[in-house]
Amino acid sequence: EKTENQEHWLEEVNVKVAGMSAPWKMWNLIFVCVPKCVLVLYTAKAGINFLMETAGVDDIIVNSVALNFLLGLDELIAGALMSDTANEILKMCEDLPLHYDDKKHDDDTTIQKYSTEQQVSKSFWLLLRNLFSNKLIKLIFVIVLTTVLVVNYYHRSCDYKDGRWVSKAMYAPINMHYTLLNAFIPFFFPPEEGKTPYWQMPE
Numbered sequence: 001e002k003t004e005n006q007e008h009w010l011e012e013v014n015v016k017v018a019g020m021s022a023p024w025k026m027w028n029l030i031f032v033c034v035p036k037c038v039l040v041l042y043t044a045k046a047g048i049n050f051l052m053e054t055a056g057v058d059d060i061i062v063n064s065v066a067l068n069f070l071l072g073l074d075e076l077i078a079g080a081l082m083s084d085t086a087n088e089i090l091k092m093c094e095d096l097p098l099h100y101d102d103k104k105h106d107d108d109t110t111i112q113k114y115s116t117e118q119q120v121s122k123s124f125w126l127l128l129r130n131l132f133s134n135k136l137i138k139l140i141f142v143i144v145l146t147t148v149l150v151v152n153y154y155h156r157s158c159d160y161k162d163g164r165w166v167s168k169a170m171y172a173p174i175n176m177h178y179t180l181l182n183a184f185i186p187f188f189f190p191p192e193e194g195k196t197p198y199w200q201m202p203e
Contacts, residue, residue: 016094042184043071048149052157169200 020028047067054060079087158165171193181189 013092014094015089015092017096038184040071044145045149045152047071048146049153049157052150052153166201169197171195172198 047070050067051060051063054063082090154165157168159168160166174192174194178191179189182191
């Protein structure tokens with residue numbers, strides 16, 4: 001448990017990122033950003049297929065909760081493996097500003113800028129900007145990604161016949177050999193399948 005001295009010490013400390021060198025940026029881009037984007041994309045694709053194959057509404061809700069748990073598993077692992085001090089420092093770390101205001105103001109302008117009325121107005125507009133820029137962009141991205149993956153599922157797994165989508169014939173793999181190329185580039189390296197379908201839509 002935290003003592004009073006520790007709590008007072010934490011209140012007096014400001015943690016922020018001053019900058020990052022070019023080699024560290026490249027390292028994080030290659031070994032953190034790109035792999036995580038690939039994992040998120042393929043996890044979302046597998047999750048869409050997983051949910052589209054689920055028939056019942058109750059099962060869809062349960063599977064959605066399970067998928068959400070899988071997507072947050074990396075954060076759970078990081079929180080469990082890191083020490084309490086490291087987690088506390090990460091929570092205290094301030095956001096890195098992308099834009100800096102280098103304009104100099106005189107005393108009257110500064111007082112006017114940081115008056116109570118200006119602060120309330122600024123907070124309100126910052127809230128609206130955060131809502132309609134960051135949150136809205138994320139929502140649009142999720143909707144577009146979900147739509148693309150659902151369309152890809154129907155294009156890959158179904159045929160449009162007689163005004164409705166019906167499942168294609170399903171073929172079992174001839175062996176259990178499954179390489180990374182089959183997993184990440186199945187369009188160019190599809191797994192070997194048998195010639196006789198084990199299930200097909202009844203006529």
